[in-house]
Amino acid sequence: MPRASGPLAAALAHRAVLLDGGLSNQLADQGCDLSGGLWTGRVLTERPDQVEAAHTAYARAGAEVLITASYQIGYGAPEAGVLLRRSVALADRAARAADHEVWVAASVGPYGAVLADGSEYRGRYGLGVAELAAFHRPRIEALLEAGPDVLALETIPDTTEAEALLGVLAGTGAPAWLSYTVADGRTRAGQPLAEAFALAERSPEVIALGVNCCDPQDVGPALEAAASVTRKPLLAYPNDGSVWDAAAGRWHSPPTPVPWDLAAWRSAGVRLLGGCCRIGPPAIAALAARLRTR
Template sequence: MLGVIEQTLATQSPLIIDGAMATELEHRGVDTTSELWSAIALIQAPQSVRDVHEAYFEAGANIAITNTYQANIPAFEKCGISHEEAERLIGTAASVALEARERYRQHHANASNASTNDSFPNDARPLLVAGSVGPYGAFLADGSEYTGSYHLSNTAYQDFHRSRMQILSDSGIDLFAFETMPNIGEVQALIGLLSAEFPDHEAWVSFSLGDSGHLCDGTVLETAAAIADACPQISAIGVNCVQPELVTDAIGHISAVTAKPIIVYPNNGDIYHPDAKTWTRCAGALSLSNMASRWAEAGASLIGGCCRTSPADIHDLAKALYRN
């Protein structure tokens, strides 16, 4: 039986992933500088989260990623929020993404199959919601998702991720997104948790890289991809929140060890400074829309953007991939 990613790719390929959540929330007036990062909007402005998801669907995205990257129960509790309220907020993240999909579908129910610029599929295209499962390093709120320099036991990793995954599953997401994963031990723990406790779900795994051939913790990318490939429930393997210039080589490393779909959604090339929680603009960064076709030719079949990208970037990326 085909999984949701394989079924969807049979309808449209490549699939378009959405872009940054925090960047767009900031443009809408939400202050994301707390340790909760974009998850603060689940408390202050959940309707803005929904609107960002809908904006990405309007831009051409097939897949919305829930605003749960930094939304986990320990993070909320650390900020004085009760366990019960934390559970509700994670559920809210899933429900507003699902609501955005429904709003988009209703809005376009009577529209033609082509978008206003006739460049990519619009109302007829498949739409999925992926439940973001960010790494333990994101909870540390010190940039550890870009170093992988943390170590927990297999059980401790699973205990950390279990409740968020259960809430996302119960909320009706289509699949999990194990994203920005810098640490192979954590990936193995997540795969074990998926297999043992969520046998009816699939997930993609996307790694955070130190360079085009290694995870941030130094693990060889082929080794990490082969571990993910061995799990039948992992339906796509790739990289995210990496600089665009690393992507083509990374696709080559991954495709050497797996025939599964490859997913790439890099950041816009700006440099993040975790101590100051600021970004330095990279004026010479590669354009996602200019590189998208090259990544598709190299073997990627799910393509989008991560930090510092916008609905306009995703629109341009989708237009480049579906140019007539």
């Protein structure tokens, strides 16, 4: 069947849509080697069949949006454009093979992800809007050439990078969502969330905004800040509550699972809902069941 019968924005106008979960943890569970600076991009390069298999696992779990493996692909290497377009093609194949409507979201990760040193959780790279726009523009152009349904501007740590991304999109008409990574009621770079979300509110290309790759406990306050400045659909796809230790290259898990206040998030305006790091297909299947019962 076709991967989707209409624009994602149209679906969000009247119902909640289920995102997938963490691509890296699913690839690791499939036995893939994610070591090195490319992370999931290494599997995209060496074992594209495994990337498609991971997308398929999420589609079978009920995910309605598959996010591509382009998060950590920079644009310095000659093959970068090929890999970016490949990431969309693999998600597209999995979407078309699904037994339900599925959209493809092309991941546009932050500049810090390419550095592979955890700086996407700090922001403030020392680069200005023009420099960051110059980095992101060829990546976005390559992804758009591959024809995704939407761009996922995700795990953005500060407003400088958000401004750069929105500037690249301005006038293109390309639908996108903008998702910050947050902590303690502010962006990772420490900026007020209401100001950060107001940037996306002013962009006609942005069809939804919210947070990802954060502690579930940080979702509620962030959604309140977003709802104070926009009437656009909101989104949330947090982690499981673990904390990434970039120096050690490992996750530190909480002693007990961190609960998701799904009812409160939906009441706040969330229409795109899923998981990020360490949220796998079983959790997405459980989330699909919860959404069906509402």
